[in-house]
Amino acid sequence: GAVxxxxxxxxxxxxxxxxxxxxxxxxxxxxxxxWYRQFPKQSLMLMATSNEGSKATYEQGVEKDKFLINxxxxxxxxxxxxSAHPEDSSFYICSALQGAQIYGYTFGSGTRLTVx
Amino acid sequence: xxxxxxxxxPLSVPEGAIASLNCTYSDRGSQSFFWYRQYSGKSPELIMSxxxxxxxxxxxxxxxxxxxxxxxxxxxxxxxxxxxxxxxxAVNTGNQFYFGTGTSLTxxx
Numbered sequence: 001g002a003v004x005x006x007x008x009x010x011x012x013x014x015x016x017x018x019x020x021x022x023x024x025x026x027x028x029x030x031x032x033x034x035w036y037r038q039f040p041k042q043s044l045m046l047m048a049t050s051n052e053g054s055k056a057t058y059e060q061g062v063e064k065d066k067f068l069i070n071x072x073x074x075x076x077x078x079x080x081x082x083s084a085h086p087e088d089s090s091f092y093i094c095s096a097l098q099g100a101q102i103y104g105y106t107f108g109s110g111t112r113l114t115v116x
Numbered sequence: 117x118x119x120x121x122x123x124x125x126p127l128s129v130p131e132g133a134i135a136s137l138n139c140t141y142s143d144r145g146s147q148s149f150f151w152y153r154q155y156s157g158k159s160p161e162l163i164m165s166x167x168x169x170x171x172x173x174x175x176x177x178x179x180x181x182x183x184x185x186x187x188x189x190x191x192x193x194x195x196x197x198x199x200x201x202x203x204x205x206a207v208n209t210g211n212q213f214y215f216g217t218g219t220s221l222t223x224x225x
Contacts, residue, residue, distance in 0.1 A: 006159075034213075043217035044160070044204070093159045104150045104206070105213065110159040 002028050002098040006108025013084055013115055021079045021111045023094030029074035030096035034105065035067075038091045050077040084115040119143065120207050122216035130224050135192040137219050139205030142186070149181055149188045152204040154218065160204055164190060195223040 003026040013019050023033055033050040048069050049057040056069035066088075068080040077096075081088055091112055095105040122139050129135045137151075148167050152160035166172040166179040166188065178191040188207075192199055200223050205216040 044215050091157075104148070104162050104165055104208070106162070107152075107159040112157070 002096070002106040004030075004094065004096050004106045004108040006094050006111055008111060009109060010112045011114070013113070015085055015115055016083055018080055018082045019084055019113060021081075021092055021094070021113075023077045023079070023096070023108050025075045025096045025098070025106075028096075028098045030077075030098065031074060033071060033077040033094055033096045035069060035077075035079050036093045036095065038093060038110075040091075044093070047079075081113065084113070086115045089113055089115045118216075119209070119212075119214035120205055120216040122203075122205050122219050124217055125220040126222055127219055128222045128224055129195050131195060131197060133195050133223075135195045135199065135221055135223070137190040137192075137203050137205075137221065139188045139190075139207075139216055140186055141188070141205075141207045141209075141214070143207070143209045144183070144186065146186075146207045146209040148208040149179070150206040150208075151177075151179060151188075151190045152206060152215075154202045154204060156201075192221075195221075197223045197225050199223050 005024045007022045031052045035047045036044045038044050046059050047062045050069045050071040052071045058064045071077040093110040094108040120141050151164040153163050154160040164179040166181045172179045176193045180189045202218040202220050204218045207214050
């Protein structure tokens with residue numbers, strides 16, 4: 001089955017620094033990847049849709065200058081949290097489509113970001 | 117109205133019982149339906165997909181779809197403590213993919 005690798009799984013950073021999270025589709029090409037954020041005991045919140053070779057589409061209320069998304073190849077999308085602050089601490093999860101949407105998403109293992 | 121609605125629970129069932137999880141969706145044009153399981157601190161894992169009316173069975177899991185009622189459910193037979201998790205319903209409508217807020221299930225030994 002489809003495998004999506006996400007790295008790192010956990011990261012602690014100082015306030016004001018930037019953190020990059022990688023999402024890779026290991027055995028398939030993903031023209032579209034998605035980035036979610038999840039706060040404790042809350043549901044998944046779609047942040048943005050990442051399209052290979054073009055600009056990401058951000059959901060309302062998500063700052064595109066703070067959450068930089070790059071999808072430079074068919075197997076890699078990155079999310080950079082710039083000038084991170086404690087309120088950015090959350091669980092970030094990527095997902096990718098293998099083929100048509102009707103077959104559902106495959107999720108990465110998630111990244112627990114803690115900003116101190 | 118939300119695209120996909122689930123009862124947030126928590127739902128508690130004794131070990132060995134049947135757990136029934138329910139989900140409704142708003143768009144009659146929705147094409148495909150999914151159940152994901154999410155353990156605490158982990159990312160969601162796809163456990164069932166269903167595309168047409170009726171039942172789809174996989175081991176202890178049965179997904180049921182009723183498009184006329186815009187209703188999809190997940191039954192877990194012989195529930196085990198390891199089934200304790202949050203279950204997310206997801207619906208594909210055209211080019212959009214919508215998740216419910218999830219139902220928390222606890223299976224009591």
